[in-house]
Amino acid sequence: MDLASKAGADSRANLPFVYRQYSAEQLKQVLHKMYLIRRFEEGAEECYTRGLIHGTMHLSIGQEASAMGICMPLAEDDQITSTHRGHGHCIAKGAEVKRMFAEFFGKTTGYCKGRGGSMHIADVAKGNLGANGIVAGGIPIAVGAGLSSKMMKTGKVVVSFFGDGANNEGAFHEALNMAAIWKLPVIFVCENNGYGMSTSTARSTAVKNIAERAAAYSMPGVIVNGNIFSEVAEASHQAVARARAGEGPTLIESKTYRHRGHSKSDRNRYRTKEEIEDWMSNRDPITLFEGEMREFGLIDDKGIQAIRDAVAQEIADGIEFAKTSPSPDIENIQDFVYTEQA
Amino acid sequence: MDAVVRELSYAQAIQEAMATAMEMDERVFLMGEDIGVYGGAFQVTGDLVERFGTERVIDTPISELGGAGVAVGAAVTGMRPIFEFQFSDFATLAMEQIVNQAAKMRFMLGGEVSVPVVMRFPAGSGTGAAAQHSQSLEAWLGHVPGLKVIQPATPHDAKGMLLAAIADPDPVMIFEHKLLYKMKGPVPEGYYTVPIGKAEIRREGRDLTIVATSIMVHKALEAAAALEAEGIDVEVIDLRTIRPMDKQTIIESVKKTSRLLCVYEAVKTLGIGAEVSAMIAESDAFDYLDAPIVRLGGAETPIPYNPELEKATVPQVPGIIAAARDLVKGVR
Ligand SMILES: Cc1ncc(C[n+]2csc(CCOP(=O)(O)OP(=O)(O)O)c2C)c(N)n1
Numbered sequence A: 001m002d003l004a005s006k007a008g009a010d011s012r013a014n015l016p017f018v019y020r021q022y023s024a025e026q027l028k029q030v031l032h033k034m035y036l037i038r039r040f041e042e043g044a045e046e047c048y049t050r051g052l053i054h055g056t057m058h059l060s061i062g063q064e065a066s067a068m069g070i071c072m073p074l075a076e077d078d079q080i081t082s083t084h085r086g087h088g089h090c091i092a093k094g095a096e097v098k099r100m101f102a103e104f105f106g107k108t109t110g111y112c113k114g115r116g117g118s119m120h121i122a123d124v125a126k127g128n129l130g131a132n133g134i135v136a137g138g139i140p141i142a143v144g145a146g147l148s149s150k151m152m153k154t155g156k157v158v159v160s161f162f163g164d165g166a167n168n169e170g171a172f173h174e175a176l177n178m179a180a181i182w183k184l185p186v187i188f189v190c191e192n193n194g195y196g197m198s199t200s201t202a203r204s205t206a207v208k209n210i211a212e213r214a215a216a217y218s219m220p221g222v223i224v225n226g227n228i229f230s231e232v233a234e235a236s237h238q239a240v241a242r243a244r245a246g247e248g249p250t251l252i253e254s255k256t257y258r259h260r261g262h263s264k265s266d267r268n269r270y271r272t273k274e275e276i277e278d279w280m281s282n283r284d285p286i287t288l289f290e291g292e293m294r295e296f297g298l299i300d301d302k303g304i305q306a307i308r309d310a311v312a313q314e315i316a317d318g319i320e321f322a323k324t325s326p327s328p329d330i331e332n333i334q335d336f337v338y339t340e341q342a
Numbered sequence B: 001m002d003a004v005v006r007e008l009s010y011a012q013a014i015q016e017a018m019a020t021a022m023e024m025d026e027r028v029f030l031m032g033e034d035i036g037v038y039g040g041a042f043q044v045t046g047d048l049v050e051r052f053g054t055e056r057v058i059d060t061p062i063s064e065l066g067g068a069g070v071a072v073g074a075a076v077t078g079m080r081p082i083f084e085f086q087f088s089d090f091a092t093l094a095m096e097q098i099v100n101q102a103a104k105m106r107f108m109l110g111g112e113v114s115v116p117v118v119m120r121f122p123a124g125s126g127t128g129a130a131a132q133h134s135q136s137l138e139a140w141l142g143h144v145p146g147l148k149v150i151q152p153a154t155p156h157d158a159k160g161m162l163l164a165a166i167a168d169p170d171p172v173m174i175f176e177h178k179l180l181y182k183m184k185g186p187v188p189e190g191y192y193t194v195p196i197g198k199a200e201i202r203r204e205g206r207d208l209t210i211v212a213t214s215i216m217v218h219k220a221l222e223a224a225a226a227l228e229a230e231g232i233d234v235e236v237i238d239l240r241t242i243r244p245m246d247k248q249t250i251i252e253s254v255k256k257t258s259r260l261l262c263v264y265e266a267v268k269t270l271g272i273g274a275e276v277s278a279m280i281a282e283s284d285a286f287d288y289l290d291a292p293i294v295r296l297g298g299a300e301t302p303i304p305y306n307p308e309l310e311k312a313t314v315p316q317v318p319g320i321i322a323a324a325r326d327l328v329k330g331v332r
């Protein structure tokens, strides 16, 4: 146990999972990172609106607790595959925002050297095997990474993040089946934000809860409130333990919501203002976590302000770093198509 | 009486073709991801769901392989589905149904069935959407006997060729360059078709033939206008259909100009340029050539995100001008 003191542990005995499992310092770090995700995406959005960057982007604002909760029990060399809505996963798995901004700006200092942009940002060194422009594209890759872990006996656990829309792709079903028959150390994390672009799960998906699909592949299917950090982290903790013990995969359905439109071109005609308002004002994951931290005496106003200030500085520095970084040379257009060989 | 002609965008022209066909024929319906209330990722279906209802404008789950297969199955059994891929890149997920089923079903069953399905593919780069949302895969499908593959370059042709595709008894794949969607041009009201398999000479000239596809037709025309000032007279052919290819129009043109430049956005090698060049090399137009054939195509790389790199990956007007000038001046 990582708790600062035995006394602290006793007084928290009846609190939710993360408050028993992690120290106040660790939990402050979590809040810091949740803010970092939120402000990173707000910063990216603003840069886009001001015409500083092109392309499109998919913001995960409102889903921060899900990314953080899932990644909380992972070790640095555990791996993830991410999605088009992947900035949160990227930061939760340890990426630096300055190199993420640099990627947004298409610079050589970006994680993908300016080749990938928003949809592909990933810090491979931190175990992120890639965000993905193809819905469900990362799911079989995670199973492959799980197979490597088993064959190479590395003990690594692999998390595959995907959305509710992805569970209707064949790749999802094929991948879950293989992970189950080979008992691979993979955790399938469906971040169910209610919609695949404009199509609600009610209209796209034959089961009410995506976790029910786990039964078809003989693995546990767990539903958590994806906006409550502790719930997500607890489910992830258990799935990681199961994977490390060689017992096989788990499917976690993390129910959450995206505050923003699907991408930059969304007019939100498929959902109501009231619905969006409700999630923003009553179920915001950062507000909820901050409230708990306060209630349990782990942080005060000053502490929260300090985190917000530090994050604001990190974001400003990150954007500056991105702006002043060099662009790739056109003559290097062939770089990275194939592996450079001596 | 001649039809009224208005200015419509390419996207509006496609939408009008679908609406026209749906009004004329109960069997025509639309399937695709987010084509209903969202109006399609590029607003091509727009508000058609309000006009025709959710029974005929069907939002599918994110299931390209299954969705394409459902469209094939409906086509074989009497319906006239138009299946929209959200991006042409996602054809890769549906290759099985397109290549193994749609293209071959009639053949394998000895001509007992037809597969009158239309599949629409928003294609191409230039939107900053990076490697998995910017590809030009039309030649992949052009390689498959049993499919017809078209690439209209203007709003007029987009409507007329889509209507021809819907009327066609065989599977037709239509590649629509995303940067063309907002381009405006004259489009007649009502029903008309533009034939599949027929190229169009967009500009007549004596010195050089440019065979271009899709958005490259417009870039070639821009280049041709600039070259006119230098006294170079360029003929621009809009290929329009890549399978079956209109060989005759190209052969006649090359016999006239004696020089051939192919311009297309897809990766240069093993593509449309190779086909057009080889076709000329095999034809009697070969004897008329005064210079080697030149291809300008996409770089041998996935499409990068960085905007400058992205532009450099596909042919641009200055490059076309330079290549055409070199060809005519005998530099090559
Ligand atoms: C194979 C494939 N089909 C369609 C798309 C277009 N697309 C991108 S994201 C998206 C919605 C995905 O929904 P979901 O999996 O629920 O993730 P969310 O966007 O809600 O995070 C769609 C349809 C794609 N990128 N890849």
Ligand SMILES: [Mg+2]
Pocket: A163, A164, A165, A191, A192, A193, A194, A195, A196, A197
């Ligand atoms: Mg979703």
